[in-house]
Amino acid sequence: MESWQAPGLRRLPGTGEPLRLYDTARQDVHPSVPGAGGARMYVCGITPYDATHLGHAATMITFDVINRVWRDNGHAVNYVQNVTDVDEPLFERAERDGVDWKALGRRETALFREDMEALRILPPVAYVGAVESMTDVADLVERLVEVGAGYRLDDGTGDVYFPVDDAEGFGGESHYDRATMLRYFGERGGDPDRAGKRDPLDALLWRGKRDGEPSWPSALGDGRPGWHIECAAIALKYLGEQIDVQGGGNDLIFPHHEMSAAHAEAATKVAPFARHYVHAGMIALDGEKMSKSLGNLVFVSRLRADGVDPAAVRLGLLDGHYRDDRAWTDDVLRRAQQRLETWRAATARRSGADGAALLAKVRGCLSNDVDTAAALAAVDEWSTSNGDDADAPSLVSATVDSLLGVTL
Numbered sequence: 001m002e003s004w005q006a007p008g009l010r011r012l013p014g015t016g017e018p019l020r021l022y023d024t025a026r027q028d029v030h031p032s033v034p035g036a037g038g039a040r041m042y043v044c045g046i047t048p049y050d051a052t053h054l055g056h057a058a059t060m061i062t063f064d065v066i067n068r069v070w071r072d073n074g075h076a077v078n079y080v081q082n083v084t085d086v087d088e089p090l091f092e093r094a095e096r097d098g099v100d101w102k103a104l105g106r107r108e109t110a111l112f113r114e115d116m117e118a119l120r121i122l123p124p125v126a127y128v129g130a131v132e133s134m135t136d137v138a139d140l141v142e143r144l145v146e147v148g149a150g151y152r153l154d155d156g157t158g159d160v161y162f163p164v165d166d167a168e169g170f171g172g173e174s175h176y177d178r179a180t181m182l183r184y185f186g187e188r189g190g191d192p193d194r195a196g197k198r199d200p201l202d203a204l205l206w207r208g209k210r211d212g213e214p215s216w217p218s219a220l221g222d223g224r225p226g227w228h229i230e231c232a233a234i235a236l237k238y239l240g241e242q243i244d245v246q247g248g249g250n251d252l253i254f255p256h257h258e259m260s261a262a263h264a265e266a267a268t269k270v271a272p273f274a275r276h277y278v279h280a281g282m283i284a285l286d287g288e289k290m291s292k293s294l295g296n297l298v299f300v301s302r303l304r305a306d307g308v309d310p311a312a313v314r315l316g317l318l319d320g321h322y323r324d325d326r327a328w329t330d331d332v333l334r335r336a337q338q339r340l341e342t343w344r345a346a347t348a349r350r351s352g353a354d355g356a357a358l359l360a361k362v363r364g365c366l367s368n369d370v371d372t373a374a375a376l377a378a379v380d381e382w383s384t385s386n387g388d389d390a391d392a393p394s395l396v397s398a399t400v401d402s403l404l405g406v407t408l
């Protein structure tokens with residue numbers, strides 16, 4: 001489907017610092033070393049049944065900064081993001097509101113694009129929905145069945161499952177013990193109690209057609225995809241085997257990324273599916289993870305309509321480590337607005353402290369597992385000190401624009 005308009009990206013003098021990133025699978029920070037063809041990143045996108053909230057925005061901003069750091073290092077970046085536009089929550093919301101689920105998905109995806117543009121997020125090269133990927137998903141499920149990594153339940157439903165017991169290295173992404181896996185599997189879209197599965201953790205690959213549910217034809221019989229296979233199929237088709245980053249919020253560590261990696265690895269026999277599994281912390285409001293099911297949401301579109309500068313939203317979300325769960329409060333927004341004003345005033349001066357030194361510092365912070373809070377502190381320090389470097393204001397402005405995506 002259509003992606004969104006790219007913001008201008010200013011080139012900075014000199015060369016960036018190679019990125020070191022935390023990998024959930026290896027449980028440590030390791031250099032990200034993209035191949036000659038450039039960096040390849042897949043980020044799990046929205047399920048479009050409601051507007052973009054600050055949690056989605058924070059996760060998208062995290063991967064946007066990774067994208068910007070790679071580019072600053074001279075890498076081409078092939079970035080792919082999906083839209084889960086076929087899923088239970090979408091059908092339920094459409095039913096509740098008496099609207100067509102496809103129209104609901106289109107409407108919320110359009111709003112997401114607007115929010116992403118306002119937040120100056122570099123767009124994915126391929127922005128891909130599940131609806132337009134049915135053939136690719138069905139082909140991948142077929143391939144899994146052929147290699148013994150998919151089995152059909154014998155209850156006449158036509159449902160096909162992925163046997164986790166046969167999946168080599170299963171558990172090596174999340175490192176969760178079985179009890180934790182079972183708990184998250186039940187809470188996050190899995191069906192541990194489904195009768196007839198070989199293992200309660202086996203994940204749905206293809207759901208046979210049910211009355212009143214949308215379905216698509218395939219060699220496996222009419223039906224629709226499970227969740228994890230959607231991301232495996234889209235990533236393999238648009239990025240190929242062994243990508244650099246598989247990303248999303250930390251609510252996707254298990255089962256989603258464990259399963260999609262296991263699906264891809266079973267089909268391609270290439271492991272690991274991603275060199276880095278990268279997970280952003282959850283944004284909370286009033287002490288609870290911001291989530292559509294809890295309804296404690298601050299929408300990006302609401303803030304925009306209230307006249308809040310998207311650059312301040314960006315700064316508020318960047319003021320903390322991306323891996324930490326963090327709270328959004330009025331105070332976070334106020335501080336970000338204050339900071340934006342200070343930075344704008346400082347870059348409007350005729351001169352300032354050494355601009356090249358600031359650029360080097362920001363590059364250093366971001367290369368260190370995307371330490372945006374330290375980068376922000378470095379710009380704060382520059383903004384509140386004086387100097388006679390006449391090139392500094394424009395260089396600092398370009399640095400903040402290009403690496404942090406904030407226009408001063």
Ligand code: 5CA
Nearest residue numbers: 044045046047055056059084248249282283290
């Ligand atoms: N469509 C699936 C991924 S394939 C999905 O999780 N959709 S979502 O709409 O629930 O979330 C979209 C992205 O935002 C995911 O990467 C998810 O991990 C992330 N996300 C969701 N809630 C939050 C939150 N409160 N804080 C940070 N990131 C979040």
Ligand code: ZN
Nearest residue numbers: 044045231256
């Ligand atoms: Zn996904």
